[in-house]
Amino acid sequence: MTAMNDATRAPEGAGPRAAPPTLTGLTTYLLSRTGKAARTAFAAELAGQGMRLWHMAVLAALADFGPHAQRELSVRLAIDPSDVVKVVDELAAPGWVERARDPADRRRVVISLTQPGRAALDGLTVRAGEVQDAVLAPLDPAERRQLHALLARVHAGLPAGPGAGRGRPSPP
Amino acid sequence: MTAMNDATRAPEGAGPRAAPPTLTGLTTYLLSRTGKAARTAFAAELAGQGMRLWHMAVLAALADFGPHAQRELSVRLAIDPSDVVKVVDELAAPGWVERARDPADRRRVVISLTQPGRAALDGLTVRAGEVQDAVLAPLDPAERRQLHALLARVHAGLPAGPGAGRGRPSPP
């Protein structure tokens, strides 16, 4: 990887727009780039409706698994409990989810999806499909399925949610 | 996608840790998640050495295509010119790149990779490989090649670099 520069050098007056092979040779780089593109494109879609990615995640969790206490949402989505509150706040404002104190344990607040919320989620899913179509444009349906299957395996192998993430640079 | 919740509902007392199928059914979601995982894992690696992702990108561009004027780096990597300055600043500090005014056009500052810089890049590439191994652990070599090929096609089809990204809400 250290001996390709002299030959590969681009004509300097032209349009040097290609990404460095050292990077594009890394699957993680491609993953990161395409992932970011997908994420960003869809986030823009959501932003048009005043939402962010977590909003859809919460709606999806409620739709797929039924009502959750906020704590459960926090665990399932690997999101900070305190952030769940804010997201739920914003979902409750347009009436997409409902808060109800659990009568059995009045500390718990059970969140459930409303009809409008389900409709909103369906709309978002459609939008997501459109974005996906745009991103995966170079692939035919079979290849898309293949990609999906591979990614699903990789995704299943990931340690924790996003929590495993941030750099925590200096552990003194 | 609206009729799977009643049956799929998880036992509420158990450990509700699975991600919502509505999300995992979206390739873009998997892409975003796995991409973020890869990105984050590697960023943590880099952070351990006081670097961020752009630093490696610049090193890679220099290694693959030879010296660049900062403007050229900016175009190639689709990064803001003003940010190139800062990244190059930080790469020049440890002596990994060198600034030299172009004698033909004394406005231009030509950045070139030094020997230590190349060594540093090689080290980073190894680290990246390790991270990649961890992320792609569930896949065998053939599958990894397949994934790489698919992602390369998707990546090639992306509009611009990261610039196409952020919410640019109002383009008046």
Add this chain to the structure above:
DNA sequence: AAAAATGGTGGGTGCACACCCATCATGGGG
């Protein structure tokens, strides 16, 4: 020679994300 264009630099902004802590209500055990 003055004016416009180009390249580089520094400073500062806004946003999304992840994270942490103090506070309050409730539930349950000593």
Add this chain to the structure above:
DNA sequence: CCCCATGATGGGTGTGCACCCACCATTTTT
């Protein structure tokens, strides 16, 4: 009945990223 654990909430913090603008040096154009 008091104390502690749990759940929810609000407020605030730090970081990385992308972006923008104002300024200076130099080149190119007029």
